[in-house]
Amino acid sequence: MTVQDIDRVDFVKQWEEWHRAKEEVLAGPHGFLAITGLHWLSPEPARFTDAPGAWSATADGVVVELAEGEELTVDGLVVHGRYAFGVLPERDSRYVGWGDAVLEVARRGGHDILRPRHPGTALRTAFRYTPAYDPDPRWAVTGRFLPFAEPRPVTVGAAVEGLEHVYDSPGQVEFELGGARHRLTAFNGSAPGGLMVLFTDSTSGVTTYAANRSLQIAPPGPDGTVILDFNRAANLPCAYTDLATCPLPPTENRLPVAVEAGERIPLERGGRP
Structure with a gap:
């Protein structure tokens, strides 16, 4: 041609x-410009200001422990307490809901990560x-x-x-x-x-x-x-x-x-x- x-x-x-x-x-409301944190998960449970629960990377995959009053929506179902995402393949992501936010649970370079996506983040709302x-x-x-x-x-x-x-x-x-x-x-x-x-x-x-x-x-x-x-x-x-x-x-x-x-x-x- x-x-x-x-x-x-x-x-x-x-x-x-x-x-x-x-x-x-x-x-978009949950595109890359909406990301508020890149959290590297470890075996020790950790809490983050932009997501509910205590998150950890275990031998059985990513696990979140939700406190009383906390909940997530996973595959359309509301979950409470402990939830295990299983072992994620490299470059795979799962997305769960939390209010108007979406939490990305992913594996990158052999590491489990959590990336919350909030529509109101300044980077997104100011984008032209x-x-x-x-x-x-x-x-x-x-x-x-x-x-x-x-x-x-x-x-x-x-x-x-x-x-x-x-x-x-x-x-x-x-x-x-x-x-x-x-x-x-x-x-x-x-x-x-x-x-x-x-x-x-x-x-x-x-x-x-x-x-x-x-x-x-x-x-x-x-x-x-x-x-x-x-x-x-x-x-x-x-x-x-x-x-x-x-x-x-x-x-x-x-x-x-x-x-x-x-x-x-x-x-x-x-x-x-």
Whole structure:
């Protein structure tokens, strides 16, 4: 596909719909901007100011002990006293209700965490929008997926110092940009058969968020063809809040070119409108 093949009006409209939908999730009543705490659970029960109960991480998984008068709603049922969530798989989350708040019980980097989400938090209520480059079809780059014979585990850092994530990589994507050929290690994407890449580039820390951006890629064609639409290079939650455990790109995913497309540094981190 070439730039000439693209209906620019429709291209911009689709980008605007994508960006609007992403913003709605981010700033939703219980989106990432509503998080008030990142609590690392230990075997010793602990209470927190933004959640009821005493929480602990045991050999049998996360457990909460609710005092008299405290309750949570789990899967539509009101619970009191002791409740065990069981052992959560890595990168899994469960969400329980508490008044107008939602409590996320999750496992990240081998650790159990509790992240309360309150709609009234200032970060959420003050949110306006995320700055972004104007969408331009020339940043929709055709590339090729190069699968590995077997998925390879790849360890990456995290926004939280000392934390690591391990993802299975099905292969790499190769493409040309800025007069040179590049390869990015890919992970499984949000859509079945799709891919996702984490990357930085020469704009990182200048006009785009320094630590990372992510790009979802539609499933490869029969010949391995993929489209990397850098207009949809997206900020991860850590671009807005320190209460996120986002993964960092693998070392080889640091592009030596300026990708002046996609989302820019959020206003909350000092970005410009």
